[in-house]
Amino acid sequence: MPEIKKYLSLVALGASRDKLAHDLIRAIGRRGCEILECRITPLGDHFSAALLLAGNWSAMGKMESALPGLADHLGLAIQFEHTEPAEPARDFRPYAAEVVAPQQPRLLAELMSFFTEQDVSVQEASVQAYQSGMTGADMCTVHLSLHVPVNQHPQTLRDAFMDVCDDLHADGLLDPIKT
Known part of the structure; x- marks a missing residue:
């Protein structure tokens, strides 16, 4: 039976610094999540990222539990919500x-x-x-x-x-x- 995937949308904003994107993406990968969509861009002198993550129940639990500490460690404000992948536009x-x-x-x-x-x-x-x-x-x-x-x-x-x-x-x- 295929594993059921869970999805999490995540938005991060904080003061820009070297390797911030690298550190965020590595932290996500260490918790077993897959990045399905990612947009990282500077906004003025700030770093911003919008990501769609996927993973099994266990990986999502690890990710959610780690987010407050990860936000503090990386100096980011992070918001997240459970979501589902978008339905394809047909018409x-x-x-x-x-x-x-x-x-x-x-x-x-x-x-x-x-x-x-x-x-x-x-x-x-x-x-x-x-x-x-x-x-x-x-x-x-x-x-x-x-x-x-x-x-x-x-x-x-x-x-x-x-x-x-x-x-x-x-x-x-x-x-x-x-x-």
Whole structure:
């Protein structure tokens, strides 16, 4: 009989230091957990990680018991919850949107509103602010992973997206993800 897997979503945040990602991942492995998904990124001068762990009942018990001490030892704030793997999206096509625009407070909110109004699900969002090397202007790049309903006409969505980008003084691309 196959072993039943348990799942744990974990989010960690703390002051950045050398080898922090290494130490966190090793600690997870030592307790018998498998990392199914992982996103580690700096946020300002902080370390952040979002992970989906899997393991048998025993490994999950060890992991949960160790988390408070591990958080103290690594200098991290750690939150976790039991979860299940996501169900595959069946009636959607995967798309990617990329927007480059002058930095503006409403940029991400406007893009999220647009896709919500179009019944498009934003699966992942990544935003990076920077200064243009050529002009010194404050700029922003937004990358979005989307689930577009299969009954949505691609060109109609693309045209409406380009109109939103024009309103935001932004350049944008909306293309299918080829996997």
